[in-house]
Amino acid sequence: MELYSLIKKDGEYWLVDQVKHNEVENERYVQAFAKLLSEWYKTQCKYLSLLMDQKNEQWLLGQGFHKVSSIVEYACSLDADFKGEPGIDIELLSQSNMDDADFAKLYERCRSGSANKNNLFTMKQIMESLENELGNNWRSNCHIFKKDGQPIGISIPVIENGTVDEGRLFYFGVIPEMRGKGFGTILHRLSLGLLKNMNATYYVGSTDENNVHMFRIFERNGCVLRDKKGIYRINQE
CATH class of the missing domain: 3.40.630.30 (Gcn5-related N-acetyltransferase (GNAT))
Structure with missing residues (x-):
């Protein structure tokens, strides 16, 4: 099951978007992203941009992220x-x-x-x-x-x-x-x-x-x- 979609451009950026599933607990998302973040640190990419549930905001700020804004999603x-x-x-x-x-x-x-x-x-x-x-x-x-x-x-x-x-x-x-x-x-x-x-x-x-x-x-x-x-x-x- 895909928890995050990922677009990469070598040497420049990773764009990461949380793919929400009702049956997946938040802790599993945090663990999966922590692993992904560790992989990103091993690259030479300039930045990582993330779309993620705001319930994890304090944890993300503690990891060194800064908040750009928020988006709303319609369907x-x-x-x-x-x-x-x-x-x-x-x-x-x-x-x-x-x-x-x-x-x-x-x-x-x-x-x-x-x-x-x-x-x-x-x-x-x-x-x-x-x-x-x-x-x-x-x-x-x-x-x-x-x-x-x-x-x-x-x-x-x-x-x-x-x-x-x-x-x-x-x-x-x-x-x-x-x-x-x-x-x-x-x-x-x-x-x-x-x-x-x-x-x-x-x-x-x-x-x-x-x-x-x-x-x-x-x-x-x-x-x-x-x-x-x-x-x-x-x-x-």
């Missing part, structure tokens, strides 16, 4: 009929005239001014992680939303590693000029439809505890609060 089934939206076109990056450099600029616009505090990566690192985590065909996961021929947002739907039907959004965002006009809810709903087309049967999304606007988007699209975790980080000396 919903994907059995609804997610219809298209008049006036909104969806274009795959793999079939677009947009090159990787311009996509990176659009991505940067979408994440600018975000309420999320856990912005660990530069755009260069994000573009590298797309290929590292999604494979050589990563452009086929990247969707560009357009209105009147102009990009207004992006979505990167994926099936969660280790599952066959859990839908996630590697990233979802709207450009600053289009925020506060209802497009976030529309584009998120369209993203759920993209996940359903990928044979996902349910969706799990998360955001920073300060991102009240994203809470409302989740709730308007039928998602319900599922969990809350702390974001913790430790650096190598």
Whole structure:
């Protein structure tokens, strides 16, 4: 049984996320993570970022972690009929005239001014992680939303590693000029439809505890609060 999901980039970082199971006692999670942390210390990685139940916060702080923020996690089934939206076109990056450099600029616009505090990566690192985590065909996961021929947002739907039907959004965002006009809810709903087309049967999304606007988007699209975790980080000396 997997207790933590782990993404590594040699020499740079480990990203660790607690996978909660109702039947697993907390002490087992602590023991498993202590072993994982010991393995990380043997590497030359610069830092480890962890998502973990906040009941272990004092123990983590005692291990040398500092708290970055907290995230909330929402979920919903994907059995609804997610219809298209008049006036909104969806274009795959793999079939677009947009090159990787311009996509990176659009991505940067979408994440600018975000309420999320856990912005660990530069755009260069994000573009590298797309290929590292999604494979050589990563452009086929990247969707560009357009209105009147102009990009207004992006979505990167994926099936969660280790599952066959859990839908996630590697990233979802709207450009600053289009925020506060209802497009976030529309584009998120369209993203759920993209996940359903990928044979996902349910969706799990998360955001920073300060991102009240994203809470409302989740709730308007039928998602319900599922969990809350702390974001913790430790650096190598």
